[in-house]
Amino acid sequence: MNALATYLTTQLPAMLQFTERLVNQDSPATEPANIQQAVALVQAKMEALHMTVHQLNANHPGTILIGELPGTLPGRPVILSGHLDTVFPTGTTAQRPFTTTQSLMSGPGIFDMKPGLTMGLFAIQALQALQLPHRAIRMLVITDEEKIHRDSTADQALAQAAQGADFALNLEGSAALNQVTTTTRGGMIVEVAVQGQAAHSGAAPEAGRSAILELAHQIIQLEALSDLTAGLHVNCGTITGGSSENIIPDFAKTQLGVRFKTNAQREHLLAQIQAIAATPTVAGTQTTVTVKTKIDSLEPTTGSQTLLQIADQHAQAIGIGPLAAIASGGASDAGIIAAQGIPTLDGLGIVGGKAHTKDEFAVVESLLPRTQLIAALLQITHQFN
Ligand SMILES: [Zn+2]
Structure with a gap:
C-alpha cells in the first residue's frame, strides 16, 4: 500500500464522522439559515486545513464558500467543486438521519452529494499530513445547485470564481467505482x-x-x-x-x-x-x-480527454481502473465551470445511487480509493492552461 492509501485508512472513522455531521445538517437551498449551518461545518474544516476562506454573497440564496490553499507545485490552481444543498426539506434529517453498516450509508444527500465534500477535504488533509507536493487548490462549495440557481446569481458567481483555474474536479457521485462523468446535459x-x-x-x-x-x-x-x-x-x-x-x-x-x-x-x-x-x-x-x-452542458474537450487519460492512469495504479467515462442525463455545476474553458471531470465523489429519493445510498468501500484518486490528481504536474 502506498503512503496515501495507508494514511487514508487511518482516517476512515473521521471521514465517516464528518460525513455524518454534514448529512445530519438539513440543507435545502431555500433555507439560508440551514445552509449557513452546513457551510460552517465545511468552513471550520477548511480553516483547520489552513485554507483561506471567504463567502460570495454570504447569507443570501446561492452563497458560494471558497477555500484556497497555495500550492507547493507550480501552476494555476485546481478546482475542487461540489454542492452542499439537498432536495430534502428541513426536518428530513430528524426523520431519517445518517446511518451506516459495514457496506452502505444512507441519509439525505448521502449520494447527492455530501460525501464528495468529505472526500475533497480529506484528500487535502492527506497531502498535508504526508507533506506531499501538491497544486494550488481552490475549493468551491455551491449551495443552490438543486434549484439550478433559479433564485440567485450563483451561476454567474460560480463562473467568476472558476476564472484562472487550470482544471476542475467536480465531486458529484458515480454509479460504480471505476466511473467518472465527462458529459452531462x-x-x-x-x-x-x-x-x-x-x-x-x-x-x-x-x-x-x-x-x-x-x-x-x-x-x-x-x-x-x-x-x-x-x-x-x-x-x-x-x-x-x-x-x-x-x-x-x-x-x-x-x-x-x-x-x-x-x-x-x-x-x-x-x-x-x-x-x-x-x-x-x-x-x-x-x-x-x-x-x-x-x-451549461458538460461536453468532452481535448483538455478533458487528456485529464481523463491522466485520471485513468492513477485509477489503474490505485486498483479502480480502467476508468469508464459516463454521460449523465442530469445537469451539474461542472457544466458551468467547463464553459469557462476549464478542462473538467465530474462524478469523482462517492459511489451510490437513488439520488433524490428516501432510498438514496452510498457505498462505504468507495470512500478511500476515490479519495486517493482525488489526492493523486491534486499532485499532477501537467499544465492545461
Ligand atoms: Zn448533485
Missing part, C-alpha cells in the same frame, strides 16, 4: 409571457386580444421543439394567466424546463423560441422571453 428555465388586451367578454369581445389563446398556440409549437433522440427536451411545466371567465385575458405565461446536450443546441433552441414569440397567431399580442437560469 445542460438545463435552463425559460419564462414565456404574453401580454394581450383585456375586454369584457360579453359587452365588447372584439376589443380583446386573448393572451391565453396566444399562449396556447405557442405552447403547441414550443413543445414540438423537443427532439428526444438529440437529447433536447422542452417541457411547458406551468401555466398561469387570466383573471375571470368574463374578461378576455390580457396576461398569460408558461415556465419552460429545457434540457439540452450541447450549449450550441441551447443557443439554437433559444433562437427558435424567440422566433415563435415574435410571430403571434393572435394579432395585437406581445410576447417576452426571459431566461431565468441556466446550467
